[in-house]
Amino acid sequence: MVDKALPAGVRYLPRFLDAQAQRDLVALIRDICRDAPLFTPVMPRTGKPFSVRMTNCGPLGWVSDRDGYRYQALHPQTGRPWPPIPAPLLDLWSGLADFPAPPEACLINWYGEGARMGLHKDSDEAEFAAPVLSVSLGDDARFRIGGVERKGPTLPLRLMSGDVLLMGNESRLAFHGIDRLYPGTSTLLDHGGRINLTLRRVNPA
Ligand code: MD6
Ligand code: FE
Numbered sequence: 001m002v003d004k005a006l007p008a009g010v011r012y013l014p015r016f017l018d019a020q021a022q023r024d025l026v027a028l029i030r031d032i033c034r035d036a037p038l039f040t041p042v043m044p045r046t047g048k049p050f051s052v053r054m055t056n057c058g059p060l061g062w063v064s065d066r067d068g069y070r071y072q073a074l075h076p077q078t079g080r081p082w083p084p085i086p087a088p089l090l091d092l093w094s095g096l097a098d099f100p101a102p103p104e105a106c107l108i109n110w111y112g113e114g115a116r117m118g119l120h121k122d123s124d125e126a127e128f129a130a131p132v133l134s135v136s137l138g139d140d141a142r143f144r145i146g147g148v149e150r151k152g153p154t155l156p157l158r159l160m161s162g163d164v165l166l167m168g169n170e171s172r173l174a175f176h177g178i179d180r181l182y183p184g185t186s187t188l189l190d191h192g193g194r195i196n197l198t199l200r201r202v203n204p205a
Contacts, residue, residue, distance in 0.1 A: 005155060007145060009171030011131075012157065013096075016164040021088070022137055022188055028086040029108060029137075029195060032057050035083045036075050038110055044068045051115040058085045060105040060202050062124065069124050071105060071202050085199070092133065093199050096166060099130040101205035111141065111194040117178040119150065122167075122200065130201035131168030137161050138194040140182040146175045159196075161186045 006012055017025070038053040041064040056062060060071040061082045073081055085106045093103050109117070122132050136159040143165070146154035156179070159165065167174060181194055189195070 006157070007147065007155070007171050007174055009167065009169035009174070010145065011096075011166040011168070013164040013166075014160065015162045017135065017162040019162075019188075022162050025086075025088060025135070025197075026137060026188060026195070028088070029197075032083045032086075032108065036061075036080070037077065038108075039075075039077055042066060050117075051111075052117060053110045053112075055082075055108045056105060057083045057108065058103060058105045062105055062107045062200070071124060089135075089197065089199060092135070092164070096164065097131055097133055097199075097201075098168075099201060099205070101130075101201060103130075103133070103199040104202040105200045107198045107200070109196040109198075111139075111178070111181055111196070113181060113183045113192065115178075115194075116180055119144065119146070119154075119175045119177040121148070121173050121175050122198070123173055125200055125202045127201045127204045128172050130205075131166045131172060133199040134165045134167075135197040135199075136163045136165075136194065137197070138186045138189040139192055140185040141194055141196075142179040142182070144177050144179055145171070148173050148175070150175055158182075161188050 036055045041050045143157045143159045144154045
């Protein structure tokens with residue numbers, strides 16, 4: 001579709017995961033959420049809540065609270081380590097990321113109806129040679145990607161269940177966000193909504 005117009009460094013693999021792979025991933029995510037419950041992050045300083053809920057798996061997890069954005073080894077509410085990254089996600093990374101070390105963090109974002117994600121760049125990592133690998137599950141969403149400056153043109157891309165998107169190289173620090181969801185466009189999740197997984201390398205290999 002708009003593939004050829006995607007910014008350099010972005011790799012978009014529509015429907016990379018088939019229906020069974022998507023269902024298997026959802027079951028694994030549900031297990032993770034039992035151990036590491038979804039929480040509502042808040043913006044640094046203002047304390048304004050995000051409209052998405054989050055959790056993580058992997059040795060490190062991304063969190064946001066009044067003190068700032070950071071990676072940490074423990075769930076902010078349970079104090080326990082995050083559950084491990086499931087094998088199918090590690091395999092996805094080794095097959096696609098073109099990076100010699102495994103991901104250290106998998107951020108799990110859960111979008112209910114009306115949830116969105118403001119324009120941001122993923123820059124809390126200490127290793128930008130690795131891409132960020134994203135997996136979308138559930139309802140469609142309008143993703144928006146621009147350049148490395150906040151101002152400037154952006155391109156919308158409708159992400160669907162099973163889509164994989166990698167932002168590496170020139171696009172690793174590009175601004176991006178989720179404008180909106182399209183409720184009722186997928187039957188993958190019992191109660192609708194969308195899950196986005198982002199696999200990240202945090203520390204140098
Ligand atoms: C989302 N994705 O799709 C939000 N970040 O819900 C991201 O923030 C993202 O898709 C880095 C790389 C790829 C992404
Ligand atoms: Fe992001």
